Amino acid sequence: MAGKRRDADLSIDEMVRRYKAGETCGDIGAVAGLSQSAVASRLRQQGIKLRPGSKRPGSGRIDLPAPEIVARYRAGETLDMIAATTGLDPSTVRYRLRRAGVALRRTGKAPGQGRLDLPVAEIIRRYRAGQSTQAIGLALGVSADTIHRRLVEAGVARRPPGTRGVKAAGKRPKPAGRKGT
Numbered sequence: 001m002a003g004k005r006r007d008a009d010l011s012i013d014e015m016v017r018r019y020k021a022g023e024t025c026g027d028i029g030a031v032a033g034l035s036q037s038a039v040a041s042r043l044r045q046q047g048i049k050l051r052p053g054s055k056r057p058g059s060g061r062i063d064l065p066a067p068e069i070v071a072r073y074r075a076g077e078t079l080d081m082i083a084a085t086t087g088l089d090p091s092t093v094r095y096r097l098r099r100a101g102v103a104l105r106r107t108g109k110a111p112g113q114g115r116l117d118l119p120v121a122e123i124i125r126r127y128r129a130g131q132s133t134q135a136i137g138l139a140l141g142v143s144a145d146t147i148h149r150r151l152v153e154a155g156v157a158r159r160p161p162g163t164r165g166v167k168a169a170g171k172r173p174k175p176a177g178r179k180g181t
Contacts, residue, residue: 008032012042019043025050066100073097079104118142123150 008015010032018028025039032039040050072082079097083090097104118140126136133144133151140147151158 006034006038008034008038008042012046015039015042016046016048019048066096069093069096070100070102073102118146118150120150120154123147124154124156127151127156 010018010028015028015032018031019025019039024036025043026036028034029036029039034042043050069082069086073079073093079090079093082088082093086093094104123136123140126139127133127147133147137144137147148158
């Protein structure tokens, strides 16, 4: 039955009213029992100019001025924070900031969120005692990658993966989890 027009659970006047009030074609379609494209087609037949489309509500929003985004970003908000409160996608916020010539911060870093002050001497001591970077990271509340970076910065050679240091006799311990070896 391709091409047969399905009856909607909403009148066309109600669809137009909802669309003009800011609802998306997808939202209206969910209520009307129609697909997004069916709602869009019916709205166009009524002479309604459709907003730029997207499945994400508010992503077609072009009325938020770039200076406001720039001011909020420079005040310390992250891309995700701005996106969440404006209905924009974080990539759109990033694009608008770049177009405005704003130098972006490292991902996830708001002003004042600098490098963690970690006890490097303790990290080295624990590592040389045989603790894994994962275990040290868990104890200090950071990732194993952060511990690894601090060890590299301190000039500590990394052990081969899966080893936990060298025993006093000079033998490597057997890797955990292997049976029969």
